[in-house]
Amino acid sequence: MKQAHFREKIARVVIWAAALLVMAVLGAVVVYILYKGLPMLSWEFLTQIPRDMGRAGGISSTIVGTLLLTLVAVAIAIPFGIGTAFYLAEYTRENIVTRIIRFSAESLAGIPSIVYGLFGFIFFVIMLKLRWNILSGALTMAFMILPTMIRTAEEAIRAVPQSYREVSFSLGGTKWQTIARAVFPSALRGIANGVILSVGRCIAETAAVMLTAGSALRMPASLLSPTRTMAVHFYMLATEGISMPNAYGTAALLVILIFLINVVANMLVNRFVGKKESR
């Protein structure tokens, strides 16, 4: 009995230590970046385009490029991803075809982003002659996030209790009405999580974007302009030793951006779902 309590204590210490270690290491990354980068964030840094390869000026064009590319990629992927998920979860019975779709989605979700970059580079940039621009990058990213979006949305739809569907059908609902009014609102939280995840991946992606969207520092004029996203900009500044302070500033802004997206998305979902759902 005594031994059991001794072990209990040891286990507690080890587990607490592991958790604190995780916090400490991860905290170190974030705190260091913010410590070095926050002082760089000024109005000029946010609103001026980079000059002299990024040694001087701000990073406004990379912010715009990042947001545009992410927006387009997610806008392309959402209808296909969520539509496919609804098809898989609601419109088909389990058969060999659904299993193949699901298996390929799950496999493709784990494929390294560099492979998507390779694909996007040869397919969109070279073969379709789209050249390096926001559109090529966004299409590549849309392909990359599609499998994740299908998977997360399908899981969310399947997690909706079957009783909701039965009730809706038993009250004379058609399939579409049942999906739109009973299933979708309940699955929204999970679907939104998948979308947030995808947005985060687009913002954070470096290799695939560099290969497809280019690395131009000009302010993009249209979707056909080449651009450099913040992550790529950070990579270039840091690894080519162009400007450490500006690299830190870009990294800090990336961290803040991802944090804000998480917070805002959670708030939006809570607001929309919270009204209809008690829990």
Next chain:
Amino acid sequence: MQPKMVINHLEFYYTKKQALFDLCLEVPENKILALIGPAGSGITTALRALNRLYELTPGARAAGEVLLDGKNIHDGDVSVTRLRRRVGMVFDVPTPLPMSIIDNVTYGPRLQGSAKKSKKALAALAEQALTQATLWDEVKDRLNTPAMSLSGGQQQRLCIARVLALRPEVILLDRPCSGLDPISTAKIEDSLTKLKQEFTIVIAPHNVQQAGRVADRVAFLLSGRLIEEGRTAEVFANPRDERTSDYITGRFG
């Protein structure tokens, strides 16, 4: 009087397993018919055959006739959504949808695209339905709160009100009180006896006593076969079949 619904030689299968065998049964209008029998006798299946809800179950299949006002509900020209509005259903566990009380009650009527109802009309409909389900007084001040915040008994009466708001002709209740306390059960049974003046009711009670309390007629099913059917008092006093009397007196099931 002509029966509201007639089940004619209904055979029912789940993939390969047969669940109902040559079931013939009449559902009298403005009466309460109770389907009784031990678990696995096909009672839920029989109820779900009456509004074609079984079609949601993969592999489920029915052969034979189910007539509603003399019209086979499996006919090609029958709209299944309209059928389900005419034959409403209450499930064994309270199943409020994750929305407000008022939205739950008006869920069915709001689906009817052709007759887009005004807010006022919907509110009136909801009040009537909630009143009939004896829930109005308890919820009239918080119609916009989530339905999940109600107690189990209130949730089940809300589900009854939700069906009533469709103004159906037949109401199917599948063990509606199985998880409820005696007081909630009494409230629901009370409202049922009032509702039968306006509606035809088929109930699968969660025990024999409930059938005795509410039903005008009972049908005893065993392993997917109808054993006997008749006026509740007669079946309970003089069951013709030994198995029926064994079941009623609690020797099995």
Next chain:
Amino acid sequence: MKKFREKLSGRIFLALAISSVAALALITVFILVQGLPIIKSVGLIDFVFGMTWAPTQGEFGIFPMIVGSVAVTLGAAIVGVPVGVCCAIFLAEFAPAALRNVFRPAIQLLAGIPSVVYGFWGLLFVVPLIRDYLGGPGLSILAGSIILGIMILPTIISIAEVSLLALPRQYKEGALALGMTHWQAIKSVLLPAAKSGIVAAVILGIGRAIGETMAVIMVLGNAVALPGSILDPVRTLTTNIGIEMGYAAGEHQQALFATGIVLFVVIMLLNSTAQYITRGNKVNRGKKK
């Protein structure tokens, strides 16, 4: 009108699903078509086990990079898995609610931080530490393992925690009611019950480690040679693509796609294993009911 809408919505969903499948098939087929010829001409064995990578001279052997990927991934697992699983146990079982509410969003945030940021941090902190205290160039398997070990933490923690939280409460209550201590209950009841979820978490974490490119480019040194120790630099399959993609052409480009195929196959095997393990468990649970 209603019927039309019904039909239309069904058709639209079907069309979207078909397009998605076409897109998924396109990537797969495209990579295969681009990469298979070179594997065919070099020969699968020579491609996978070849020791020399000199694409400009027509030598395409990726074995050193396979070793590099395996070494770094294993290292990442050794660094990340024990800590991650312990952290998941902490969150599911020990953490006070207040701490949990800090941890969860923090881990969510950390999963979203670009890999280049982790790589850069490793370059600034981990690499010099290794160089100064352990010798070698610092850019090494060890540095890559540590950085990747950190990067896979969010994946492992969140999935393992979910599978622990998904256990029926009765498991724990039953164990405690038998007089077990909290740790005994975790060790002998909860962990075995959540085993499949935890294994899946580990496998998915490993998948992320194999696929990571930018962070490891920065800390691995990228030498195409068989490493002699964990302090030696290596190049992985992914970094090879990342480094050479920009200027590759012809057969060289095909060889990079072929590297992609190898990655593809490895990830697919890993994912199938993870799926098989989690599915098997679901079936078992179903039976227990």
